[in-house]
Amino acid sequence: MRGGETEFTLKNYKKFFESLYPQLCVFGYKYLDDLDMSKDMVQEVFIKVWEDKITFKSENHAVGFFYKAVKNKCINYLKSKSYKVTERYELKNLEAYETEEFYVSDAVVIETTAVIENAIKKLPDKAAKVIRLSIEDYSNNEIADELSISINTVKDHKKVAYRKLRNLLGFLTVK
Structure with missing residues (x-):
């Protein structure tokens, strides 16, 4: 670990997970239109980061990383053979999902909604x-x-x- 990087302990990783998990599930749902699958994707990303002991420059860097990782995981799933075989309807327009505008606008809306909800609480x-x-x-x-x-x-x-x-x-x- 280089100086200035954030390494998660089990306690603060759990807290980070609990604070970010709901927003990431909603974010993944925007891609998959399946909440259970979205939850699975988000959990897999958190598990992979924990197992690989990935460190981050800051908490903001970690949040951005998780959004990007969930996006990529969802898009990879939509491109996968298992998705194409199990789904009876036509594949959605992945090109639109892969644009930076789609990613950023959804991430901003979800994060802002979470901040407002926390303030209302x-x-x-x-x-x-x-x-x-x-x-x-x-x-x-x-x-x-x-x-x-x-x-x-x-x-x-x-x-x-x-x-x-x-x-x-x-x-x-x-x-």
Whole structure:
């Protein structure tokens, strides 16, 4: 291991796995349209990295590596003979999947969604419920009915949530 590289211990590798696994499964699903297969692919990538004792320059480098490895694993599976034999429908347009634009746009959406979800989890329970319903396009009246609270309470929860989310997610704004 060279100086400055990150080597995973079992404890921090498990933590890294738990934090990245859901996003990588969703990412793999975009390619495979099969959640179980996507989970298998992600697990295989994590196992391979652990067995090969791969080290990374930083955690960000590791995250990028895992996204790229899952993408490649999924594309290789789609190109494989077993996939072509077992699937009854025509093979998807792999050329589109192999483009950097497809990879980057999906990775950014999934990572951003995870960051926002983690921020919402840090909100007080009622405020988090109000924000989730608001994201699902519920009106203030519908939220009030759903949660059996007044419209003014809905507005108060939104105000608190937006203020906290701005603080938690301020780093996402483009300057």
